[in-house]
Amino acid sequence: NFMLTQPHSVSESPGKTVTISCTGSSGSIASNYVQWYQQRPGGAPTTVIYEDNQRPSGVPDRFSGSIDSSSSSASLSISGLKPEDEADYYCQSYDSNNRWVFGGGTKLTVL
Amino acid sequence: EVQLVESGGGLVQPGGSLRLSCAASGFTVSSSYMTWVRQAPGKGLEWVSFLYSGGSADYADSVKGRFTIARDNSKNTLYLQMNSLRAEDTAVYYCARKTTGGVYWGQGTLVTVSS
Numbered sequence: 179n180f181m182l183t184q185p186h187s188v189s190e191s192p193g194k195t196v197t198i199s200c201t202g203s204s205g206s207i208a209s210n211y212v213q214w215y216q217q218r219p220g221g222a223p224t225t226v227i228y229e230d231n232q233r234p235s236g237v238p239d240r241f242s243g244s245i246d247s248s249s250s251s252a253s254l255s256i257s258g259l260k261p262e263d264e265a266d267y268y269c270q271s272y273d274s275n276n277r278w279v280f281g282g283g284t285k286l287t288v289l
Numbered sequence: 290e291v292q293l294v295e296s297g298g299g300l301v302q303p304g305g306s307l308r309l310s311c312a313a314s315g316f317t318v319s320s321s322y323m324t325w326v327r328q329a330p331g332k333g334l335e336w337v338s339f340l341y342s343g344g345s346a347d348y349a350d351s352v353k354g355r356f357t358i359a360r361d362n363s364k365n366t367l368y369l370q371m372n373s374l375r376a377e378d379t380a381v382y383y384c385a386r387k388t389t390g391g392v393y394w395g396q397g398t399l400v401t402v403s404s
Binding site: 213215217222223224225228232234235268270275276277278279280281282283 | 324326333334335336339347349383390391392393394395396397
């Protein structure tokens with residue numbers, strides 16, 4: 179079964195840049211689009227990146243997504259960190275049957 | 290404005306049934322790719338089911354044969370019929386709409402399966 183692996187937690191200081199990785203278990207992560215969702219404490223998920231590197235309207239350009247086919251991984255980078263960026267972040271893609279697969283989530287702490 | 294409002298959650302005994310609703314506004318459910326995702330307390334997101342605009346659907350192995358996704362076009366509402374509920378089905382259930390501009394999420398409804 180296709181799986182996505184994320185670091186359990188990351189932390190960085192305000193104003194800095196943080197990168198969260200999402201590694202696919204088999205095949206190429208570039209075979210299907212990757213989405214990234216932000217979930218603040220007590221809230222519902224929201225989309226911050228879709229189709230690998232696209233930002234929905236309203237999401238600041240401090241958020242960016244990328245794919246590294248050589249390592250079968252996707253990354254979410256957040257620059258100019260703000261306290262309100264503190265949240266859980268989930269990557270999501272699809273398996274060979276187009277079923278959704280989520281990473282385990284990464285807790286971002288803005289120190 | 291696109292809105293998704295879930296309802297129907299609550300406390301149910303193991304083996305019981307529950308039907309979740311997701312009332313949509315600002316778009317047409319019958320023309321959309323809709324999905325249900327759940328989140329157990331303190332855990333990560335888990336995909337449950339999707340329904341294509343054409344009517345085909347699929348389910349996670351953990352719920353296949355027990356859950357059914359459906360829509361009522363006249364009410365512009367998505368449903369999740371949940372039967373033979375187990376303790377491990379306890380979660381907040383979110384409905385979401387997948388579009389070319391990203392995924393839009395509802396606020397969720399809590400289902401608790403306990404005796």
